[in-house]
Amino acid sequence: MAELSATPPKTEDRPSALREFWFYFSENRGAVMGLWVFAAFVFCAAFAPLLAPYDPTEQFRNHILQPPAWQQGGSWAFPLGTDPLGRDMLSRLIMGSRYSFFVGIVVVCVAVTGGVIVGLLSGFAPKWVDTMIMRVMDIILSFPSLLLALVLVAILGPSLTNAMIAIAIVFQPHYVRLTRASVLSERQKDYVTSARVAGASKARLMFKTVLPNCLAPIIVQAALSFSTAILDAAALGFLGMGAQPPTPEWGTMLAEAREFILRAWWVVTFPGLAILVTVLAINLMGDGLRDALDPKLKRS
Amino acid sequence: MFGYFLTRLGMFIPTFLGVTLISFMFIRVLPGDPIIVMAGERGMTEERYQELVEKLGFDKPVLQQYWDYLTGVMQGDLGESFVTKKPVWDEFFALFPATMELSICAMIFAVALGLPAGVIAAVNRGKFFDRALMSSALVGYSMPIFWWALLLIIVFSGNLGWTPVSGRIDLLYYFPDVTGFMLIDSLLSGQEGAFKSAVRHLILPTIVLGTIPLAVIARQTRSAMLEVLGEDYIRTARAKGLSPSRINGLHALRNALIPVITVIGLSVGTLLAGAILTETIFSWPGIGKWMVDSIFRRDYPVVQGGLLMIAVIVMLVNLLVDVLYGVINPKIRRR
Numbered sequence: 001m002a003e004l005s006a007t008p009p010k011t012e013d014r015p016s017a018l019r020e021f022w023f024y025f026s027e028n029r030g031a032v033m034g035l036w037v038f039a040a041f042v043f044c045a046a047f048a049p050l051l052a053p054y055d056p057t058e059q060f061r062n063h064i065l066q067p068p069a070w071q072q073g074g075s076w077a078f079p080l081g082t083d084p085l086g087r088d089m090l091s092r093l094i095m096g097s098r099y100s101f102f103v104g105i106v107v108v109c110v111a112v113t114g115g116v117i118v119g120l121l122s123g124f125a126p127k128w129v130d131t132m133i134m135r136v137m138d139i140i141l142s143f144p145s146l147l148l149a150l151v152l153v154a155i156l157g158p159s160l161t162n163a164m165i166a167i168a169i170v171f172q173p174h175y176v177r178l179t180r181a182s183v184l185s186e187r188q189k190d191y192v193t194s195a196r197v198a199g200a201s202k203a204r205l206m207f208k209t210v211l212p213n214c215l216a217p218i219i220v221q222a223a224l225s226f227s228t229a230i231l232d233a234a235a236l237g238f239l240g241m242g243a244q245p246p247t248p249e250w251g252t253m254l255a256e257a258r259e260f261i262l263r264a265w266w267v268v269t270f271p272g273l274a275i276l277v278t279v280l281a282i283n284l285m286g287d288g289l290r291d292a293l294d295p296k297l298k299r300s
Numbered sequence: 301m302f303g304y305f306l307t308r309l310g311m312f313i314p315t316f317l318g319v320t321l322i323s324f325m326f327i328r329v330l331p332g333d334p335i336i337v338m339a340g341e342r343g344m345t346e347e348r349y350q351e352l353v354e355k356l357g358f359d360k361p362v363l364q365q366y367w368d369y370l371t372g373v374m375q376g377d378l379g380e381s382f383v384t385k386k387p388v389w390d391e392f393f394a395l396f397p398a399t400m401e402l403s404i405c406a407m408i409f410a411v412a413l414g415l416p417a418g419v420i421a422a423v424n425r426g427k428f429f430d431r432a433l434m435s436s437a438l439v440g441y442s443m444p445i446f447w448w449a450l451l452l453i454i455v456f457s458g459n460l461g462w463t464p465v466s467g468r469i470d471l472l473y474y475f476p477d478v479t480g481f482m483l484i485d486s487l488l489s490g491q492e493g494a495f496k497s498a499v500r501h502l503i504l505p506t507i508v509l510g511t512i513p514l515a516v517i518a519r520q521t522r523s524a525m526l527e528v529l530g531e532d533y534i535r536t537a538r539a540k541g542l543s544p545s546r547i548n549g550l551h552a553l554r555n556a557l558i559p560v561i562t563v564i565g566l567s568v569g570t571l572l573a574g575a576i577l578t579e580t581i582f583s584w585p586g587i588g589k590w591m592v593d594s595i596f597r598r599d600y601p602v603v604q605g606g607l608l609m610i611a612v613i614v615m616l617v618n619l620l621v622d623v624l625y626g627v628i629n630p631k632i633r634r635r
Contacts, residue, residue, distance in 0.1 A: 139318035144573035272447025
């Protein structure tokens, strides 16, 4: 009897899941670079009040539209210059990272939670419920996402919170479809049948048995929609339908700076550059995640 | 094939009804009384209020209202704009050619550069060209296009003075609207310099709107090409001694095009969403700008009608793409 309870011999060749993941992820140099930039972005967002040299809404009336430090007329007191109201660009950009990060996190969490639950239900429900859910998702998908978000914000009223709600609703169908597709292919497999025969409840089957095996594509999609959420929120802010001035949200900053584009290049360039770099880093990371998590692409 | 078409059409109808339901609900879920909102700060008399309630049908049961709305939509009646008092349907079709012209040019730009870029990247896989092209594609894909537009304006309109900043054509030129497409109309008018002016106005908006589709098409072409290049029949073609350009161009690209065509078709939604931003920045008188302006003016019938029309266009294009896909790829329609 004692022999039976003995632990099986360890297979030392097999690395842990995390190590394996890192092995494939780090093969993609762009992804690792993206990860570093993203880490810097998160750091900025977390410690923004400590990092920003000034209050982002403080107006230095004597330093209106001062160019960046390296240009004629600039000073190191305002390294990236000041905006038309004399506010420090650097401080506003650093504070802005908070809003973008917040938008990304909230949108992805809401969209993933809702989408995964509906997708699981759709995959396990009777055919007519499934058909109905998928038709509803088709309807949402027939509206261009930005347009639908814009109209939703018009209904709810322009603010950052409403922009986030709108974007989360618009992103939902992608997760529903993705989850449903994985669930349908996993459901056929033997381990699910054996779990069912063993008497697992529906809820257990859905969340404990099937869901963990559907996660890979959902994680990749989550990374990619993090960046799309930042872009869409900035676009809404730019159109005046997202965060409202004087919030230092990057898109809103761009909208405020529009009339100065030919006079002061820095008020337009830096907020957009911040958006681009952040989105690019996240997309690079997403590509790496896909390479590392998608078994079909491994070693190809 | 006919069966496939019917199934696909069967999916279209409920989705269409759902889209009408959403746009019908739009005006009714607005916080507050839409009629009061419409009146704005001036307010309105009791009589005028009753008149509007009757005109918009708010005094009828909701189901009856939806039925009236639906039958109206089927007959091309989308209501009237609060601001201009013109039918929304007419306004939409007056502005649609401008958006279509811009979108077509953007798509041509994206395909003309994206396809060769994807093919070159795939053929030179892992080499310098591939890396450079794919890095640029990823940057393009991540681009906030509203910022990209501002940058291009700074460089090409501000510093170099090559292109105009807004509108479709210089105010100097006037000619009748024949097709609604400025490029064609300006040619037909025969006025010297009109066509050139129209082209110059189109350049920047086209680049801005085409950037994201360009990146998507380049990436998609590359991955489709890579997949096809690994197939046995390509090896056979190589073994037969066919020249690489013939293999890549004729054998590989033709099969790689199938997923690419789908992506092109599905970019229509992206284009229309991008048009909202592009048209707003370049004051392009198309439906994107019209929608944004109407949202700010609280011209709800226009927002409602525009939302519906855009969704229907996206749906029709998707339907067309699916059907075409069935024609090109016989594997699909047997299911």
